[in-house]
Amino acid sequence: MGKHLRSAVRLRRPVDTWHKPALSAAAALAVPDLTLLALGRLDLVLYTSAGAMCALYAHGLPYAARARTLAWVVLGMVVSLGIALTAASLTASPVLLVVGASLVAAAHKTLCDATRVGSPGNLILTFISSSAFFVPQRLVDVPLHLALAVAAGAVAWLVCMAPGLVRPHGPERVAVARALESAAGLWRVRREGTESPGRQGTGRPDTELTARQALAGAVNSAWHTLFLAPGTDDARARLARLLAHAESALATPRTGRPHTPADEAERCAAAARAVRGGGALPEIDPTPDEARRLTGIATEAEHTVPALERCPAPDRATGVRAVLARLRPGSPLLPIGARVAVGCTLAGWASLAAGVGHPYWAVVSAASIYQANSTLSGQRALQRVLGNVLGLVLFFALLPLIRIGPPVMVLLALALQIGAEALITRNYWLGSVCVTPMALLLTEFGGRLPAGTLIADRLIDTVVGVAVGLVCCAVVTNRRATDRIEEALARVTAARSAALRRLGESEAQGEGEGQGEGERQSASADDGPGPDAGDADRETGWARDRLALALVELREAFEVASGEWWQRALPAERIAAAEREGHRTLARLVRHAAPRVPVS
Template identity: 80%
Template sequence: MRKHLRTAVRLRRPVDTWHKPALSAAAALAVPDLTLLALGRLDLVLYTSAGAMCALYAHGLPYAARARTLLWVVLGMVVSLGVALTAASLTASPVLLVVGASLVAAAHKTLCDATRIGPPGNLILTFIASSAFFMPQRIGDVPLHLALALAAGAVAWLVCMAPVLVRPHGPERLAVARALESAAALWRLRREGAEPRDGRDAALRDTELTARQAVAGAVNSAWHTLFLIPGADPARARLERLLAHAESALAAPCEGRTRTPAHEAERCAAQARAIRSRGALPEIGPTPGDPRRPAEVTAEAGTATERETRTAADAAHTVPAAPRRPAPDRVTGVRAVLARLRPGSPLLPIGVRVAVGCTLAGWVSLAAGVGHPYWAVVSAASIHQANSTLSGQRALQRVLGNALGLILFFALLPLIRVGPLAMVLLALALQIGAEALITRNYWLGSVCVTPMALLLTEFGGRLPAGTLIADRLIDTVVGVAVGLACCAVVTNRRATDRIDEALARVTAARSAALHRLGEGGGAGGGPDREDGPAVGDGDRESGWARDRLALSLSLVELREAFEVASGEWWQRSLPAERVAAAEREGHRTLARLVRHAAPRVPVS
């Protein structure tokens, strides 16, 4: 229990790009808010905020993909708002409105998890839509309010796309830089001449396995990012070479001797720093102090073992013969989303938890006479995470953050009462503060989110501060308590089934990879040839085998599935030993694939 408490409140290092969604959202909010202030119509802030808050999404995507994704987010927000406003105009029954808000919240959670949209996930969509369900509304005003949301969404789209004019390859550069930084961390863990002798060495191997998993995840994410860029883009080719260098860290043996681990660590770190800068992309060239070409260095190795230990460093000099493509059987887009929502999907019980929890929380809030039952709905929706353990941690974070946020709201009341301009500027400052802090921990970000939510209520009409604070506190406690109860009642036994499916995928991908490695071991080129595999169809198929094992999320999803199932309180016995063995063998096979698939084309 104490460990879970520490985990729930512990502060992490801030995400390196927190300022991008923070400033984007602030800019997207400032334009409509200041316009409405000039027109004296701050009562319409909720509708414009619906579109403007879409600026928080898709900042990790290349700009072409970001444009498409943001369009879908804006349309999803407008549709959700339209459903909420239409329901509010057709019925005044708060009981029915709570049901409607809960069903929309469940749809948001399920679809955001299925599309893997990333932070802030379903929470922003649910907050705006749930609030709109309880806004007094006339059916004739709905088109105007939706038009305001759509216009603000267009502003958010333009704000998020504006950086393409000054840094057109920023997102993909960042993804590759993160992969190189993970590779540098892995190289730092390795020691020359280390042989396992005692428990400390076993612990070191466990730490290195964790680092290898981090590298595989970062490389996987970076390849997915590069796959979204047209193959003819010249910057993509150079980024592929740099990403291949990061990926080469996986090719080095987990134990044993590597050529220059300290040098490789510094090299990866230096490349990451160069990529993050605004200068030209660094070139992959010969190792300083070694003027020979990689093929010459590799050819001097007298044994297969020596060649193997040199491969990781030599792979840094390789140049892709053509833009790398994902495996042809890789499922993407709408088909991938539908596959994650198939009958029996582990995402569906989470959606049921949200629907039931939000409905009951809203009804309890109504029974308690609270004037803002949608806050209870949002609180219940916000705590439902991938499993019960994470939901319990989020519940603690929600209560702690909201309590401190209410104290901050009370302290800011004199400034809020100054006038409308002060309210607008304070809302923008809180938005930036929320994004700056929420990457450290959810509860810390909630300290700013809570007064911002209360400010949004103030724009529609001033209410006694004591009433607002009491309603928010009661709804938070009610939503958290009911949400946790639903986690216990609505079980997710399908989480264990997901482990079995992931194990089957890893086994199939590894078998195909080993078959491919066996084909490559003869005259056609393979890991034991001094000049490496030939570039061509065989090499492309080796790359696809690697993609199916790593980039298709086989290994990554296995780890995620096991962690999710481990956090559910009612599960059958988990196959921990099978998972550990599958991960260990899978990463060994992945290392062989990295060595096998990398073409040896020297850079002069």
Template identity: 65%
Template sequence: MRLRRPVDIWHKPALSAVAALAIPDLALCAVGRLDLILYTSAGAMCALYAHGLPYAARARTLSWVVLGMVAGLGIALTAASLTTSTALLVVFASLMAAVHKMVCDATRIGPPGNLILTFIAASAFFVPQRLGEVPLHMALALGAGGLAWLVCMAPALRRPQGPERIAVARALEAAVALLRTDPGSAGVEPAGMEPPGMEPPDVAHARHTAAAAVNVAWHTLFLVTARTPARAAAQAGLERLLVRAESVLGHDARSAAAEAERLGAWARELRSGRPLPRVVLSAAQAEELVGVADEAREPRRPAPGRPRGARAVLARLAPGSPLLPIGARVAVGCVLAGWGSMAVGVGHPYWAVVTAASIYQANTTLSWQRALQRTLGNLLGLLLCTALLPLMHLGELAMIALALAFQFGAEACITRNYWLGSVCVTPMALLLTEFGNRLPAGTLIADRWIDTVMGAAVGLACCVLVTNRRAADRIEVALGRVAAAEASALRLLAAGTAPGADGARETGWARDRLAGGLVELREAVEVAAGEWWQRALPEERIAHAEQQGHRALAGLVRQLSAPVPAA
């Protein structure tokens, strides 16, 4: 329940969603058709996605999100028009929720993940519908989705490199945090600790955070294609900054204070939009980024050998994937929650389905925490909704204004803690229901509370019943990848850096593979550690692999960055 600092770009999805929702809401109000607001909201809420991606990648991703939203809405509306069996509709909604969960996890779409898609689709399954109306309602959703696409792409006109600059700034800030951590924070082995290479927990955490931030920033830059000389020059400047952030993983601690101050100043300049600072790199670092043979710049590319794009998504969903048990949990939990809601006579079983779907996280421990957060947030949200009932009854414009305010509040609060965001999400969801079908306030609030408790309780029970023993298998796969990447790194370190761009690029690829493997290993360990009924984790092997891997990674970074001249 502890509150955290808000995410640095929380205002971007918040403002985008408010703008994308306000325009169609006001248009529908003007023509007296607020009963259609669910369909336009389906497309407009796509504006919450992909704000961490560069604009070219954001355009592609948002297009897929809008198409996926409209397709799910179409399936839900078609089912609602063909059958009136509530029990059957609960099954369909639960299967849709499972598909949303697995696909969003496999694509690593990021916040808000599957929740918005499931909320819209589950609601649509229970909206009275005629088959002939479905094309119009899908067209409304598609039009609002196109508007959301335009809203999310509009900032590119002013700051075309904004997402890349933020990603690099985060990497610089993580590097500063590592440099300011106690002995060993800059690649120096702490004295008097056994076995060699062992680090204090705070140092190990700071090192993993820095490696992960650098890894994410490189993947962000890999998504950018520099089509003009000006864009190529700007991309080169960001890459040079990121190389300096990465060099912290192998730095000599004697210059840690000065380097931390320098990197922190560069991060602030990136966030403020000022011109990129001039960064001096070592010869090997420059050779890795520049094709010296013909003096034509070649942007750094990701290390070869790993599937990307659609192939990577399909690989994560292949038989034996740890995502499949999570999908089974969602399907079973949502079905049982919906049927349980029907059994106690609640008129909105889709709320129980959405609640169950929302609590499923990467493991049982995180799901338990999310269930507590969801339950508390919904209770407080219902109390807030009750207090604001007089305002809701002032008219349609007042309802629209409240819905937009709740949407903004949800995005402002949810990154601080999920329960705080749920306080705003709950009344907003109730308002969407009110636009299409007015119900007595007491009935609406009571039903929502019963469905919340039912969804959370049944969902948690299914976390225990449907185990994910494949989570430990992911650790074995990650250990194998780290071992292979470490062996390659050690061969390069033993041979020394080959002269020229080819040798530097090969060293860079080895560093990329090792850094990515270490990040993936830590993620796999954290997921498996939160699952119950698992075989014992190979903790000694994990600790050894991480210690040796980070040591080899620091060696590769030193090989590329030493000496690092002062800027």
């Protein structure tokens, strides 16, 4: 119990890019808020906030993919707002409105998890739409209010796309830098193992395997980011070569290499720092394993095959196909959606029964605690209560400033938005300290209420929403989480078998080519590398991608199922064996398909 409590409240290092969504959202909110302030119509802030808050999304995506994703987020926000406002104009029954808000919240959770839209996930969509369900509305005003949301969404889109004019490869650079930092972390673990060879086998966790898993996930994410970035310019090619170098750390190091693990860690860390900066991208000299691949082509620069040619496997589901696959019948996402629908409905009804004037706060509180499994949901419930209580204290302390007038309220709202994004990456409860007074300020824009009533309603709704949400989390089980492990194990087994076949074919081909080395080098000097070599490298790269993705998904499935109660016994030994053998095979693939990089 104490371990889970400490984990729930422990502060993490802030995410390296927290300032991007923070400043983007503040800028996107400032434009409509200041405009409405000048017009004396701050009562319309809810509708403009719906579009402006979309600026929190998609900051990890390349700009071409970001443009599409933000457009879908704005569309989803406007559709959700339209449903809420239409329902509010057609019925005044709070019981029915709670049901409508809960169903929309469940749709948000399921679709955001299926699309993997990233932070802040379903929370912003649910907060805005749930509030709109309980705003007095006339049907004739709905088009105007939706138009305000669309206009603010357009501002958010422009704000999020603007940095691309200055730093067009910014998201790709961040993704590659994270992979290089993970590679540096793996080399540091190896350095410690070299300096203290007796560490392993003493009952401690396999820290190297953990570091390899972290690197495999970072590399997989970075390749996915590069795949989303179109173009063949030099910057993207350099990033691909740097990422290939980071990935090469997955290969088991050979003895007698000129660089020690400490040297390799510093090289990767220095490269990561340079990539994060705004200057020219660095070049890393090839390792011995990489240099082996340069034999026969290093003397002819025009025949060098850059790592940029790597592309995703053709059978890798993307876009709508991937989303539909995650929502198929039997998907483990569906029970989570059912939890949200049931938990939010009962929480809203309980709030109504308690006589609270803001039942949508209970709906949002219940929706906010549902995470990937029961254990994480319990931790989030504790974080929600702690953050909201402290946030109410902050709101009470800010009341003298709030009562000065609308201009100060607008400035406070913008400052709290930045503070929330700065703190929430350290821990959810810390970010909630700023989110809570910001939500109360949004209520104040629509009309002033007694501070005591606001604070009491928020506290009661938080406790009710969290308590009812946890009960529903226990009642609505997710036994499909174990089924996902079996599917992930099957994918790892299939990907590893295909990889071993690919390695066998490549090694046999290499032996055949070795018999005619002189003829091959002579031909390559005249004609360049043959198409068969390029096809073989591409097939090996695809095998590596499939295996790496399968290993990442297996680890994710195991972590989700481990925190879910009332499960069948998890096949822990099979999972450990699959991961161990899978990473060994991945290391062979990485060494065999080491990138062809120019010698500098």
